[in-house]
Amino acid sequence: MESLQVLPEVDMTAAPLMEARGLVKDYGRVRVIDDVSLSLYRGETLGLVGESGSGKSTVARMMLRLIEPTAGSVVYRPHGEGKEIDVLGCSRTEMRRLRRRLSIVFQDPYAALDPRMTVRQILCEPFAIHGEQPEEGVDARLAAMLKDVELDASALPRYPHEFSGGQRQRINIARALALRPEVLVLDEPVSALDVSVGAQVINLLQEQQRRHGLTCLFISHSMPLVRYLCHRVAVMKRGRVVELGPWQQVCERPQEAYTQQLLAATPELPAAGPELPAAGPELPLA
Numbered sequence: 259m260e261s262l263q264v265l266p267e268v269d270m271t272a273a274p275l276m277e278a279r280g281l282v283k284d285y286g287r288v289r290v291i292d293d294v295s296l297s298l299y300r301g302e303t304l305g306l307v308g309e310s311g312s313g314k315s316t317v318a319r320m321m322l323r324l325i326e327p328t329a330g331s332v333v334y335r336p337h338g339e340g341k342e343i344d345v346l347g348c349s350r351t352e353m354r355r356l357r358r359r360l361s362i363v364f365q366d367p368y369a370a371l372d373p374r375m376t377v378r379q380i381l382c383e384p385f386a387i388h389g390e391q392p393e394e395g396v397d398a399r400l401a402a403m404l405k406d407v408e409l410d411a412s413a414l415p416r417y418p419h420e421f422s423g424g425q426r427q428r429i430n431i432a433r434a435l436a437l438r439p440e441v442l443v444l445d446e447p448v449s450a451l452d453v454s455v456g457a458q459v460i461n462l463l464q465e466q467q468r469r470h471g472l473t474c475l476f477i478s479h480s481m482p483l484v485r486y487l488c489h490r491v492a493v494m495k496r497g498r499v500v501e502l503g504p505w506q507q508v509c510e511r512p513q514e515a516y517t518q519q520l521l522a523a524t525p526e527l528p529a530a531g532p533e534l535p536a537a538g539p540e541l542p543l544a
């Protein structure tokens with residue numbers, strides 16, 4: 259099957275923007291992550307796939323230090339600054355500063371938004387946490403953030419329960435992008451949504467990535483989605499990366515029987531139907 263992708267070019271000769279080496283996580287005596295190393299190149303989308311419980315979320319959270327690894331290292335090289343940051347060696351203050359550069363969108367758009375907060379409060383929260391004022395002024399920034407996710411300013415005084423699942427995930431994405439992060443972890447961002455709503459959210463994420471040069475770690479159960487969105491794919495099984503390579507290699511010539519099983523478990527992307535966006539930069543079906 260030919261690629262449907264029009265992915266941004268990635269320079270893999272440069273040093274990776276983020277690098278995890280030898281990550282280990284033990285819970286008591288149980289080793290759930292065992293010697294995982296991953297690189298994220300600037301502007302790329304790296305897919306992280308594997309069956310439920312294989313360790314995808316734990317690895318991603320360790321890379322952002324939302325979970326403290328038992329062993330290993332994570333290096334972040336902010337673009338254009340010519341320095342290396344040892345993420346696991348950062349103090350609390352340094353980590354707070356870093357959080358604005360490294361962001362995450364969680365799977366569940368229902369649970370991720372505080373039902374007592376208006377959209378305005380939700381979108382202003384990252385600025386408040388980091389003690390920042392948007393350069394262009396709060397109202398202009400909020401309007402731009404909403405426009406980026408194809409919502410308008412009428413959303414601002416409303417509460418999360420007034421929105422559909424897809425709209426809530428857009429609000430989540432707007433919040434995650436508020437401080438213009440360089441790295442965005444997407445932890446199954448559309449798996450709780452209907453297929454066509456998920457497709458719209460994926461297209462929107464791709465557009466944001468193009469526009470802002472984001473680097474993404476995309477966690478998914480869906481091989482067709484990963485094939486559509488990702489430059490490279492890492493396959494996890496029982497806490498280890500068992501296969502890693504360009505999507506063409508992993509999705510079309512998988513070396514591991516486990517990867518072949520994952521591919522067999524999810525169907526190919528079908529051709530675009532009348533109710534779906536056209537192929538090309540738009541996603542035909544999730």
Ligand SMILES: Nc1ncnc2c1ncn2[C@@H]1O[C@H](COP(=O)(O)OP(=O)(O)OP(=O)(O)O)[C@@H](O)[C@H]1O
Pocket residue numbers: 285290308309310311312313314315316317
């Ligand atoms: N706080 C915890 N205490 C004990 N074990 C944990 C904890 N968090 C995760 N685990 C275990 O670590 C393993 C990896 O979990 P993780 O959530 O990273 O997998 P996953 O691949 O992201 O799964 P899913 O696709 O279902 O989200 C699982 O066996 C899980 O039960």
